[in-house]
Amino acid sequence: MPAVTTPLEISSVVFKPILVRAVVALVFGLSTVFVPNPGVTWMKVAFALYLVFSGSAMWEYLRREPVPVAMRSPLSLAAAAWMLGTIVMLFLGSPSAIGVTVAVALVAGGAAELVAWARHRREFIPARDQLWTGAVGLLSGLGLAVGALQGLNPHGQLGIVGGGAIIIGVLLLISGLGFHHEVRRDRGSARGL
Template identity: 35%
Template sequence: MTPGAPLLWRPVLLRALVALAFGLTTVFWAEPGPLGMCLALAVYFLASAAGQYWIVRTMALPRRDSRRVMLQGAAGILAVGGVMVAISASSVVAAWLGGVALAVLGAAELFAAIRKPAGNSGEKLALASDWRISGVLAMGTGILLPFFAAAGPHAMLGVAGGGALMTGALWALSALTLRHDGGTAKAQ
């Protein structure tokens, strides 16, 4: 198990709550408009990037570990994408930049889930199976987002919010599992 795994549930829960809050916002927001959509996406991207960064820091992967580099780089790209989407206030820019940022995050999570550590130490990451699912969801959402740019802000928020709700449910279950497993390990 990865060092810091007993405390890993906290940043995972933060990421889940961010995704669920964004997803629920998109469900109940009837007419967001381009500016509202861009600001909502920007806040979601920035908060998700912060959660991802906190997760990687808590896992305490070695500095030269390619999984750490990929995950932190993807978090950085997601944060920059969030800032650019907020500045642009354009549906087309939000669709393409947001799509690329989500696809890069998904690819990084898939890479981290599949990549074996150097030296074949047999170390299994606590989130490897969750990253496989989350990576596919993020890549799928990122790939679909540009196709809905012409449909308007409500449709784009629907696509991004749907992906966020599924990802949020996954990360909430993961956080609860990590919390339970961490409590079991302390009791032994």
């Protein structure tokens, strides 16, 4: 397979996994708004689904040809942190322990995304998204850690991460739709429309 080099070729390859991650974040974020009294089980399931599907979307993004090889390491660490956090969290029973575990996963993932942004933002345009997703993930994790250690209930903990997820979802939705629009506009102009 030939290397993908033009911005349009990159856009056509990365927009789908970016949109998948956006939808995952938005669905999780909105679920935290509309479930008024979640218990510990709901908290575990919601966090697990969010982390696992976010990690899966990230790995799908990393499998794409244009993603620089050197960028794959920090982003793989982000996805692995989310997956490992899910596994550890499933063995815990208290809201505080669950919150701290998810917080560590979010902080590690956010830091890894910021590393990917810092190293690759100039040569790979989609890497610029990692500034915002990394920063919001890192801040959500720090907020969750503080809340969990202060004994915040499941609704409050889910709300902290859900707020960050909505921000991430909206940002990635704009980014993914922008890449998709570039591809559609080019296809339309190629057909003479």
